[in-house]
Amino acid sequence: MSNWLLPESLADILPAEARRIEELRRGLLDLYRTYGFELVAPPLVEYIESLLSGTGADLNLRTCKLIDQVSGRTLGVRADMTPQVSRIDAHLLNREGVTRLCYCGTVLHARPAGLLSDRELLQIGAEIFGHSGVEADIEVIELALASVKRAGVQHARVDLNHPGVLRSIIDSDPALADFADRIHELLGTKDVPGLTELGTQISGVQTGSIQALIQLASLYGTTGVITKARSVLPALPALHAALDDLDVLIAALPGHEFSIDLADMGSGYGYHSGVVFSIYAHGWHDALVRGGRYDGVGRAFGRSRPATGFSLDLRKLSSGLPAAPVAKAIRAPWGTDAALVDALCKLRAAGEIVVQMLPGQLQWLDEFTVDRELVPDGGTWKVRAIA
Structure with missing residues (x-):
């Protein structure tokens, strides 16, 4: 077997697509913040008893297990972050009243959920704890719809x-x-x-x-x-x-x-x-977002709380969108001249993408299209369009 082959249903993400996924992550977390959701980041692995507490048998079948070399106990690689966020609300924060939490991280499934599914997901989601009324469900669905709209999904x-x-x-x-x-x-x-x-x-x-x-x-x-x-x-x-x-x-x-x-x-x-x-939505073979109410999951962590929320896979979301657009960039020569270095710093501080050409090397760029170049002009450096 070739060393570069990946396990079944796992895949690399290449530059332009990886950038788009990262921009989706940032945009959605910023959106959740405007609704008052606080960001948490639970660990990738936990003791299996904690990871599966209060969940159904289905999650157990999707969870990869391993032995902790420190304690000798069984660990699980999370297949869903929602139980972890419930643990944080019930055990660590232990607040009274309503708590809004959001999260984003990698989850791993022991087997793909379907024929066209990946085993590694980049899960992002939001949860409301502490309110049993339908008002929390309404807010969660409104935010889920706003999430896919922010990503550019039409007619959800x-x-x-x-x-x-x-x-x-x-x-x-x-x-x-x-x-x-x-x-x-x-x-x-x-x-x-x-x-x-x-x-x-x-x-x-x-x-x-x-x-x-x-x-x-x-x-x-x-x-x-x-x-x-x-x-x-x-x-x-x-x-x-x-x-x-x-x-x-x-x-x-x-x-x-x-x-x-x-x-x-x-x-x-x-x-x-x-x-x-x-x-x-049209363009995806399966649901983009799944969510709902799951009161009482925190009971296993010592505190039963009303809870409702949703999650989605950013990799799946990105895969159904139009091809990621390339960004415009400026080409600059290699050098350490003070005027050149100053020009590079000013352009990058203004948000421009500037790619310096290393000596004697061609540069292949999937994520950028070079439409301008930085050239010397009477002792200064100026940007000009490339014909």
């Missing part, structure tokens, strides 16, 4: 769900409790025959419960799905409260495109406690 669509709908149906029928994970899988693939067959296998299940699950599999589409759900699903208080949350959220964000899928919660059924959302 928000897909909404609420695990309280499915959870209320399962909680209303004790016979379904042991089959929650299987029901979640079948609903995710809209497998109506599978749901029907499962109903014949569960002893003591109520006929109305299976019919409700079958109806749930078809409840996806425009926002009118919420109205339909009220008429075809059981009149359970928790179920209608979940639908009310979705109505309030949509009304609070006019001018945006929403879709509803009450059957598909991805991998977050056991993790999310409230509104769940994803943002899609």
